Amino acid sequence: MFFKPNVEDENMGLEYKFSCTSPLEKAFEKMLLLRKTESLIESLLESGKIYGPCHLGLGQEAVSVGVIDCLQNEDAVFAGHRGHNAYIAKTNDIFGLLSELGRKASGCSRGYGGSTFLTNKARGFWGTMPILSGPIGAAAGVSFGSKLIGRGQITVVFIGDSLAEQGIFHEVLNFSSLYRLPILFVCENNGYSCNVKINDRQPARSIVDLAEAQKIPAISTDGNNYFEVVKATDRLLEICRSDDGPVFLEAKTFRQSSHTGFVRSKDIGVERDCDEIKYWNARDPIVQFKKVNCFNDLHYWENLEVKLTYKISNFLDRTWKAVESKSEVDPKEFYGKSLSDKVELSSIENIKFRPEVFGNLDKKNHTYLEVLQDAIQEIIQADPKVLIIGQGQSSPWDSGKWVAKFFKEFDGRQIFETPVSEAATTAVGIGLAIYGLRAIVTHPRFDFMLLAMDQIVNQAAKIHFMSGGKIRVPLVVRVQLYRGNGQGAQHSQSLHSMFSHVPGLKVFMPAVPTDVSTLLKIAVYSDDPVLFIDDKWLHDWNNFMPDQTDIDPINPGPRCICEGTDITIVGIGYTTRLCYEAALELKAMGIQAEVFDLRVLNPLDCQLIVESVKVTGKILVVDMAWRNCGVAGEVLAQVFEHMSSIQKPCFYSRRLTLPSTGAPASGVQESDFYFDRKVILEEVMKGF
Ligand SMILES: Cc1ncc(C[n+]2csc(CCOP(=O)(O)OP(=O)(O)O)c2C)c(N)n1
Numbered sequence: 001m002f003f004k005p006n007v008e009d010e011n012m013g014l015e016y017k018f019s020c021t022s023p024l025e026k027a028f029e030k031m032l033l034l035r036k037t038e039s040l041i042e043s044l045l046e047s048g049k050i051y052g053p054c055h056l057g058l059g060q061e062a063v064s065v066g067v068i069d070c071l072q073n074e075d076a077v078f079a080g081h082r083g084h085n086a087y088i089a090k091t092n093d094i095f096g097l098l099s100e101l102g103r104k105a106s107g108c109s110r111g112y113g114g115s116t117f118l119t120n121k122a123r124g125f126w127g128t129m130p131i132l133s134g135p136i137g138a139a140a141g142v143s144f145g146s147k148l149i150g151r152g153q154i155t156v157v158f159i160g161d162s163l164a165e166q167g168i169f170h171e172v173l174n175f176s177s178l179y180r181l182p183i184l185f186v187c188e189n190n191g192y193s194c195n196v197k198i199n200d201r202q203p204a205r206s207i208v209d210l211a212e213a214q215k216i217p218a219i220s221t222d223g224n225n226y227f228e229v230v231k232a233t234d235r236l237l238e239i240c241r242s243d244d245g246p247v248f249l250e251a252k253t254f255r256q257s258s259h260t261g262f263v264r265s266k267d268i269g270v271e272r273d274c275d276e277i278k279y280w281n282a283r284d285p286i287v288q289f290k291k292v293n294c295f296n297d298l299h300y301w302e303n304l305e306v307k308l309t310y311k312i313s314n315f316l317d318r319t320w321k322a323v324e325s326k327s328e329v330d331p332k333e334f335y336g337k338s339l340s341d342k343v344e345l346s347s348i349e350n351i352k353f354r355p356e357v358f359g360n361l362d363k364k365n366h367t368y369l370e371v372l373q374d375a376i377q378e379i380i381q382a383d384p385k386v387l388i389i390g391q392g393q394s395s396p397w398d399s400g401k402w403v404a405k406f407f408k409e410f411d412g413r414q415i416f417e418t419p420v421s422e423a424a425t426t427a428v429g430i431g432l433a434i435y436g437l438r439a440i441v442t443h444p445r446f447d448f449m450l451l452a453m454d455q456i457v458n459q460a461a462k463i464h465f466m467s468g469g470k471i472r473v474p475l476v477v478r479v480q481l482y483r484g485n486g487q488g489a490q491h492s493q494s495l496h497s498m499f500s501h502v503p504g505l506k507v508f509m510p511a512v513p514t515d516v517s518t519l520l521k522i523a524v525y526s527d528d529p530v531l532f533i534d535d536k537w538l539h540d541w542n543n544f545m546p547d548q549t550d551i552d553p554i555n556p557g558p559r560c561i562c563e564g565t566d567i568t569i570v571g572i573g574y575t576t577r578l579c580y581e582a583a584l585e586l587k588a589m590g591i592q593a594e595v596f597d598l599r600v601l602n603p604l605d606c607q608l609i610v611e612s613v614k615v616t617g618k619i620l621v622v623d624m625a626w627r628n629c630g631v632a633g634e635v636l637a638q639v640f641e642h643m644s645s646i647q648k649p650c651f652y653s654r655r656l657t658l659p660s661t662g663a664p665a666s667g668v669q670e671s672d673f674y675f676d677r678k679v680i681l682e683e684v685m686k687g688f
Contacts (some may be wrong), residue, residue, distance in 0.1 A: 027069055030089060126139075135158075188223060390418055425441055433472075442478040447493050456531070500601040500602040511572075555603075558570070652687035
């Protein structure tokens with residue numbers, strides 16, 4: 001069903017009003033509306049009136065209109081980079097689309113997304129995403145969320161044929177089939193990826209085979225024939241709605257335009273095949289619609305086409321004029337700035353934590369691990385909207401240890417064991433988060449989490465920005481950092497610096513046990529994605545538990561854990577423990593070290609550290625990770641940027657980091673590779 005605008009819609013006065021009332025004529029009118037809108041965009045591109053890449057859907061209208069005609073209003077739609085058709089078919093928001101292409105503040109993503117990031121959740125269109133691997137996983141997450149909440153909603157995701165060449169495709173199909181998600185995958189197979197034919201990219205088998213191999217019912221159909229698309233979609237949706245499992249449609253079609261832009265005869269530097277274009281033009285979806293439907297009265301449909309074309313063209317002229325009159329995005333306004341500046345928390349007053357929301361003070365004499373276990377149990381029990389998904393959650397060892405005590409109680413309700421699919425699991429977490437749940441995705445190692453880098457950096461960290469602030473991603477990615485134990489170079493990497501580089505992603509790395517509880521709660525109730533680093537070498541730490549009642553949930557920066565005036569020492573994760581122990585020894589030697597736990601790596605606020613260096617004139621930053629382009633260097637840089645305000649000259653500044661090599665697998669080499677408290681003491685003494 002087409003979306004019916006309600007009174008709250010922003011662009012109501014600019015709606016296209018359909019003339020046709022019979023379903024067939026209306027479908028025809030919709031296809032023409034899509035065609036004419038894309039043609040207008042093509043000419044606006046040519047005249048330079050709109051900016052940036054546009055992947056036009058000319059020639060592929062029957063797929064979007066056919067599929068979306070079979071949906072209910074409340075069903076959710078995602079699409080990829082070539083998403084204009086699906087956007088219009090689901091929302092009828094042509095003003096929002098054209099404004100977005102014109103980078104106007106009135107755009108559906110407020111001018112921050114452009115052609116490839118369109119969103120209008122109020123009308124059931126959740127998003128297009130320019131990275132090919134984006135929409136499929138987020139759609140699976142929304143579908144998972146709707147299944148858990150029991151809304152009976154179907155999620156549809158439009159993908160291109162090249163996605164079958166990407167790992168995420170197979171991971172998401174596997175995940176969706178396993179959890180029997182109510183999702184319809186629509187592969188618009190137009191035979192090309194940029195200028196490369198499908199036969200040069202994939203072996204001779206059907207894309208449908210890939211879905212069937214995952215036990216997903218699938219149909220391949222003529223995507224240029226509206227009636228065939230509707231027939232296939234109806235059949236698949238019937239299965240999906242009754243059986244609650246995923247279904248797959250391959251719609252064979254052809255794009256009449258080039259990959260991007262307005263020159264139809266060219267595709268990324270090569271001429272397109274004229275015979276092929278001619279062949280497909282004869283099978284144009286609008287031509288086919290008239291032919292199939294003419295009942296020997298082609299004349300009637302051609303007349304209707306002329307009338308509708310006139311009406312649509314007038315509407316588009318008016319709409320583009322309205323768009324031109326709107327102001328462009330404010331060049332000085334960046335949502336990203338506020339993203340990296342502070343934590344924004346959702347209303348949490350209904351969630352009862354003990355003894356208060358932030359800062360559990362009853363955790364004395366417990367280890368880091370015990371505090372972590374207690375905190376996650378408290379969160380899960382207090383809030384049914386919090387979900388944990390990830391590898392190893394059902395195992396009481398390693399990654400699942402934090403939920404082992406209560407796993408059975410919440411298994412399949414709030415805690416889910418997942419396949420070994422880092423990218424899909426993270427993508428599903430993103431979908432759950434944008435659906436409105438509080439998702440915690442957990443990864444057993446940083447090393448494995450690299451397979452989800454795309455989802456974390458390209459999707460989770462960007463969606464709020466690219467949607468012009470319209471979509472929030474309240475996702476926690478909990479990663480376990482585990483070193484040593486002979487695990488070697490692919491199971492021991494501390495990659496916190498790499499992730500701290502990314503705006504839009506907050507990075508928490510608590511060390512002090514009390515903070516573990518507090519920061520986990522802040523992470524879960526932050527409206528933006530947070531990487532929460534669980535440092536396994538701290539799990540048994542219980543000998544230092546100062547209360548901190550004044551933690552600022554909006555700006556939880558570094559924390560001073562030991563006061564002193566002779567040298568400033570900064571620890572990061574596990575090294576905070578070593579620095580603290582070193583400070584106790586230094587005290588006995590008459591040196592008063594001021595020790596900080598950096599705690600929050602992004603946003604990084606070094607103000608307290610700067611103040612300390614003003615007094616001590618000496619700083620040592622200790623990071624059990626690589627030196628080059630690392631957080632330790634960033635802390636020193638921030639201190640030096642404030643040098644002018646440092647009264648006493650800073651005559652000693654050092655970093656203690658790991659050697660620039662992979663972690664060894666041999667125990668003997670490990671004890672040389674990882675430094676201990678004594679090495680910190682030696683470094684400190686160089687400053688005296
Ligand atoms: C992960 C990723 N790799 C590469 C690209 C660059 N890219 C954008 S569109 C495209 C072709 C996609 O082809 P297909 O999926 O068949 O969709 P079509 O463009 O034909 O509609 C490519 C390679 C990208 N956006 N994302």
